[in-house]
Amino acid sequence: MLRVATRNSSRVIFQRSVNITIRLQSNFFSTSIIKSAREGTLNSFIPDVKPLGQDNTIESNVPSETNRLSRTLTKFWEKVHVKYDDKLHQYDVQLDGKTLKTPLGFPLSLPESKRHLANLIAHEWANLPDLKVKTHSLPLTSIAARSIDLTMINNQDSVNNEMIAKVGNLEDIKLNLLRYFDTDTCLIFTTHDEYKGTLRKKQDELYLPLIKEYEDFFTVYAKREGNLLPSDDSKIELEYLDCITDGLRGNKQSITTQNVVLHWLNNLPIYDLIALERAILTSKSFLCGITLLRSNVTDKHNLQHLYQVNRSNPDDYYHKSIDEIIELGNLETIYQTAEWGEVEDTHDVDKVDWIRNLTSAAILCH
Incomplete structure (x- = not known):
């Protein structure tokens, strides 16, 4: 049996909600709190939301291919291709000549900048097995469909509360992600007793530079955005938990x-926000999520104004590979399995989930 390290215990026991300004508190989580982007499965087409006792499953009232597949788990098409719409400047993913629909019934159409994502989604559908579709087979479709649904319902003239209840309110999503900053796995340091001090040594090696990087990142961002800090000489200082003291x-x-962080979140494009959401929910780390965006977004404007604000030279842009991000967010488990061994069908499955979820998030924001 694996030992549960002190850091994990404290993270579970002491999760606290975010206290922000009175204005934001008035919009804080409604009765339809959303559990979103669940691990890249087909079931993530159908957010687990039942406000006020109502059963609001998406497939009950929207005839879409994604909902049909989620119900039947069997292949019902022959050909998959991507069609470019030169009038709307978008790529439509089609099954047998008909554009796929998201769980809320919107066309699965991607902007011109997402051509590679459209082709990879088509590849997902083209390579599903003929029999017994597995529930983790469409991570890219899942995350892209969520982005499209959120984009469409938030661009509508009138608010559709039923649709919002199914995929989430953007403000609630941002505040939910912000809560992970308090319990960030990269901001909790174990004692020197754990694993003869080797874990703490590795945490100091990886986490202290990470903290310094993001203190600088958000300080520069705050000053550039009209000085969101209390005074000109103020700096962002991230709070972290040292179990020794x-x-x-x-x-x-x-x-x-x-x-400051919420101000930054409010400027993210929806596709990047949903990529961040999946990365954070996978790693349980806000810093890992930001690192994934900074390492994979390619839009030059967004790189300069959102993701590399404290780096003036493109050759010096902050970057971590998927493997490095996994190490940051999964460090304690790495040491646990090295000491006590892996649990079959648990740790090996977790590794695959981390890779699938973070890679799909990286592709979405690329």
Whole structure:
């Protein structure tokens, strides 16, 4: 049996909600809190939301290919291809000549900049087995469909509360992600007793530079955006939990840090926001999620204004590989399995899930 390290215990016990400004508190989580982007499965087409006792499953009222596949788990098409619409400047993923629909019934059409994503989604559908489709087979379709549904319902003139209840309100999604900053796995340090001090040594090696990087990143961003800091000489300082000196207590970012980070979140394109969501929910780390965006977004404007604000030279842009991000977010488990061994059908499956989810997020924001 694996030992549960102190850091994990504290993270579970002391999760706290974010305290932001009174204005934001008025919009804080409604009764239809969304559990979103669940691990890249076919079931992620159908967010697990039943507000006020109602059964609001998407496939009950929207006839779409994604919902049909989610119900039947069998292949019902022959040909898959991508069609470019030169009038709308978008790529439509089609089955047997008909454009796929998302769980909310919108066309699975991707902007011109997402051509590679459209082709990879077509590849997913073209290579599903003839029999017994597995529930993890469409991670790219899942994450792209979520992005499209959120884009469409938030661009409508009138608010459709039923649709919002199924995929989530953008403000709630951002605030939910911000909560992970308090419990970020990269902001909790174990004692020197764990694994003869080797884990703490590795945490110091990986996490301290990471903290310094993001303190600089958000300080530069805050000053560039009209100085969101209390004074000209103020700097963002990330709060972290050191189990040697702090024991078992909760970690919490300052109100200034929360407001700066929320300001940054409000400027993200929806596709990037959903990529961030999947990366954070997979790694349980806000810093790992940002690192994935900074390492994979290719839009030059967004790189300069959102993701590399503290780096002036493209050759010096901050970057981590998927493997490096997995190490950051999964460091304690790596040490646990090295010490106690892997649990079959648990740790090996987790590894595949990490790779699939982070890779699909990286492709979405590319």
